[in-house]
Amino acid sequence: MAGARRARKVIRLLRVSGIALISLVLLMVIADRAFFQGQGFPPPHLKLTGLLPSSPAREGTWALLINGGVRPDKNYPRYWNNVSLVYGTLKSLGWQKIAVLNADGLSREPDQSGRAFLGMFTSGGGLTDSPTDLDQDGRPDIQGPATKAELARAFADIGRGMRPGDSLFVFITDHGKLAPVDGRLKPIAGLWGDRLAGRELDALLRAHIPESCWAAVLAAQCWGRSFLKDVTRPNTLLIAPGRPNWIWSNQDYSIFPQRFCEALLGKSVVSGNPVRADTDGDGTVSLREAFRSACARDHTPEWPLLWVNGDASGMPEIF
Secondary structure: HHHHHHHHHHHHHHHHHHHHHHHHHHHHHHHHHHHHOOOOOOOHHHHHHOOOOOOOOOOEOOOOOOOOOOHHHHHOHHHHHHHHHHHHHHHHHHEEEEEEEEEEOOOOOEEOOOEEEOOOOOOOOOEEEOOOOOOOOOOOOOOOOOOOOHHHHHHHHHHHHHHOOOOEEEEEEEOOEEEEEOOOEEEEEEEEOOEEHHHHHHHHHHHHOOOOOOOEEEOOOOOOOHHHOOOOOOEEEEEOOOOOOOOOEEEEHHHHHHHHHHHHHHHHOOOOOOOOOOOOOOOOHHHHHHHHHHHHOOOOOOOOEEEOOOHHOOOOOOO
């Protein structure tokens, strides 16, 4: 009798577990259909007429945009979309010199997956080669692969060209995680077949960017806040969505970079509807104003943070 009762309990437990598992899978499928479908290529900001008008050049403005990619099956389309959106936003605002390192660079080998279930798991669409034209003007905009060697070269090239008072904006998009660094678990950002630790980014900034120049870094990968804590160079503004550890995305974009660019542009990149972020009424949106606007419109649980290394009163107006 006791054995029969135990058998019935096991059967009931298996049934309940099976129902729970099926329910979980159904919920995941529903969530994927509701929030992670995306519009496909080209992404919304490249379909919207008049979103990215030209502006007068802003003297002394530099940018380095990085999509590490990691490897083809982990390099989701939204990372290219993020870079394309940030590139178009800065260009339309008059940013003068923008360097881009994306996945495997100018190689014609497939380097990007087709789709990600729940934005996290490769789920069909095959592998494709990332476009090198970020704004569909017929010219390639990517300088090279997102490797550590190319990253060091890009920083060196930028640093040689900068003059006192110039400004640098660095944007990182990709996977972030904890990994062993010098015997300790530290947050890293993925590069193409490699990885970058926060202290390594700090070393590149210190080695190549003149002390008289301000830098801003937006790290849009998981563990971004902890990653940027190791960037201690003075005269540096730091922005990271994802507290404590994660960021949120859909198929089209990572959410915070989308909101951030919308604030800088003054328009939704999907609908073109106005986005008001110029809180001081000076006719331009600074990076700090864009941050505040993005936080107010980011309804995902990623709680972005902004902090400044150095005396904030000396920051350029665009920061």
